Amino acid sequence: MLSATAEHAVRALIQLAVLGGNGSVTGKQLSCTAGIPPNYLSKILCLLGHAGMIHATRGSHGGYQLVWDAAHIRLTDVVNLFDHARWRKGCFLDCGRDCKEADQCAAHSGWQECRDVFERFLDRTTIAALAAPIPVPPLVTPQWKGRRAS
Amino acid sequence: MLSTTAQYALRALLVLASEPAERLVLGKDMARLAQIPGNYLSKIMITMAAAGLVEATRGSNGGYRLSRPADQIHLIEVVGLFDRQVAPKSCFLGVRTECSDCDPCTAHMAWKSVKAELVHFLEGTTLDKISGVPFKRARPAKRKTV
Numbered sequence: 001m002l003s004a005t006a007e008h009a010v011r012a013l014i015q016l017a018v019l020g021g022n023g024s025v026t027g028k029q030l031s032c033t034a035g036i037p038p039n040y041l042s043k044i045l046c047l048l049g050h051a052g053m054i055h056a057t058r059g060s061h062g063g064y065q066l067v068w069d070a071a072h073i074r075l076t077d078v079v080n081l082f083d084h085a086r087w088r089k090g091c092f093l094d095c096g097r098d099c100k101e102a103d104q105c106a107a108h109s110g111w112q113e114c115r116d117v118f119e120r121f122l123d124r125t126t127i128a129a130l131a132a133p134i135p136v137p138p139l140v141t142p143q144w145k146g147r148r149a150s
Numbered sequence: 151m152l153s154t155t156a157q158y159a160l161r162a163l164l165v166l167a168s169e170p171a172e173r174l175v176l177g178k179d180m181a182r183l184a185q186i187p188g189n190y191l192s193k194i195m196i197t198m199a200a201a202g203l204v205e206a207t208r209g210s211n212g213g214y215r216l217s218r219p220a221d222q223i224h225l226i227e228v229v230g231l232f233d234r235q236v237a238p239k240s241c242f243l244g245v246r247t248e249c250s251d252c253d254p255c256t257a258h259m260a261w262k263s264v265k266a267e268l269v270h271f272l273e274g275t276t277l278d279k280i281s282g283v284p285f286k287r288a289r290p291a292k293r294k295t296v
Contacts, residue, residue, distance in 0.1 A: 001151055001233070001235045001242070001268075002235075002242075003153070007243065007244050010243065011243060011244070011245065014243075014256075035245065092152075092280065093157050093160055093161055093164075093280075107275065107279070107280040110271045110274070110275060111271065113267060113271070114151065114264075114267050114268045114271050115151060117263065117264050117267045117268075118151055118264050118267075118268070121260055121261065121263075121264045124260070125257065125260055129256065129260075130243070130256045130257055131256070132256060
């Protein structure tokens with residue numbers, strides 16, 4: 001689905017949204033909380049910085065912080081930076097041809113549905129949604145509890 | 151959407167599926183026909199042989215062949231070897247070893263339907279059904295000399 005790099009980028013952005021608040025987060029903190037090797041992370045952050053999603057500040061109080069609002073960063077924006085967009089129009093096996101309705105390969109129709117669902121997921125999911133705490137289902141007290149035995 | 155490794159594995163199997171059942175195909179020929187780097191292919195073939203999808207024979211007349219007919223190999227068996235995200239309890243974000251409805255990550259509920267669609271396609275499709283996918287890049291047409 002996502003490449004390892006895109007997955008790491010998503011995790012780093014989630015951590016920036018969670019830990020950042022109004023301040024910045026150091027690379028070391030990000031590396032620990034997101035579980036990404038530091039050298040790999042710095043390359044990913046560099047690309048995110050070039051894309052304008054995050055801002056890096058040098059110095060003793062430096063670090064990284066989100067520039068874009070987490071609610072406006074869609075997974076599509078991140079995936080487009082790191083993964084080739086070829087799968088959007090390419091053939092199932094990436095055979096170097098564009099699959100179209102008129103000129104389709106044997107896997108076209110089944111694959112098309114999967115691709116559409118995946119694209120919708122990437123378009124609709126934001127970093128803010130992924131950074132939100134998981135709602136804990138309310139504890140349901142069984143009705144028999146608390147009743148006095150008659 | 152599929153990883154490059156999973157795509158290469160499927161392409162390699164399609165080469166084998168296009169050959170008669172008993173015929174052994176050299177790794178070198180598979181790499182050329184499926185357009186996969188030779189070293190990369192050999193690692194993929196080791197994984198697929200260990201999973202029982204292909205048989206490897208050594209020696210001067212050695213090579214690879216499918217261990218089952220192509221209509222009995224479901225794509226999920228191949229993709230599941232290389233892409234962890236199609237595994238039943240895999241986490242989309244890769245932050246935990248298992249993700250489920252009872253213990254979800256933040257992406258789980260939205261991701262569930264995407265994964266279900268993909269797994270449905272991969273489980274319902276066998277290798278022979280995609281044998282029409284052209285894995286060879288078309289050569290540029292030769293210019294006609296007038």
